[in-house]
Amino acid sequence: MSLEIQLPQLGLTMTEGLIMEWRKKEGDAVKRGEILFNVENDKATIDVAAQGDGTLSKILVKEMITVPVGTVVGLIAQTGEFVAAEEKPKEEPVPFDPHAPAEEVASAPATPAASAAPVPEQPMRAYSQPKLQDGFVLASPLARQIAESQGLDLAKVRGTGPKGAVLARDLASPTALANPSTQ
Incomplete structure (x- = not known):
């Protein structure tokens, strides 16, 4: 059985994280404690380590996508194991948009055809940078x-x-x- 790589909660107030960079590629051997990827939250950029030995069989969330804490971002196959077709995700993960209404995020279609289509530029909103x-x-x-x-x-x-x-x-x-x- 594959080991799920979940986005960990790296602070008391962390609700989401931005996958900055995958340090390993699909097919790379990984050992417990090796750095798999970097995640950025509102306070820091943090390395996330593998929780077990095996092969990084699937990256489910690509770089520069924000996802909620607990989201499965990848799979590690145990040594000698391969990812069976039924273990592969049926849908691409929907990129998390913190500004979208909850209904839009939940009902957004997550088909590969929809994610391959170009995303239209959102209209610019009024700008005011909060300063301390x-x-x-x-x-x-x-x-x-x-x-x-x-x-x-x-x-x-x-x-x-x-x-x-x-x-x-x-x-x-x-x-x-x-x-x-x-x-």
Whole structure:
């Protein structure tokens, strides 16, 4: 029987996580304690280790997708085992959108054909970056590191994280930077 790799709750307030990078590929041998992937939450980027020995047989959630805590993100086949057809997921996981109404997320079709279709750009919403005292902008540590290395001003980036915090994925978005007023 395959071992399910679930997105762990890495803090008391963590409800979701962004799969940043898979360190192992499908078919790679893994040992208990080896790092499988990195997950980013609203406070940090954390390594997630394998809970058993075997082969990473299936990656169910690709990089740069946010999923709720407890979601099965991959499967580890025990040594000498392969993933049987009935163990493979019947549907692609639906990317978690924290801004979508609960009904939309629950009723969203998760067929491979639907996920292959291009997703239309969402209309831009009114922008107001929450700031704390002294001009401090809410941002994850990874987002701060990326912004510093690329010379980006976090105050000009639309944050999609909790309370409007800037996450690493916000810096990769072509619509991430707010249009500065030139009046």
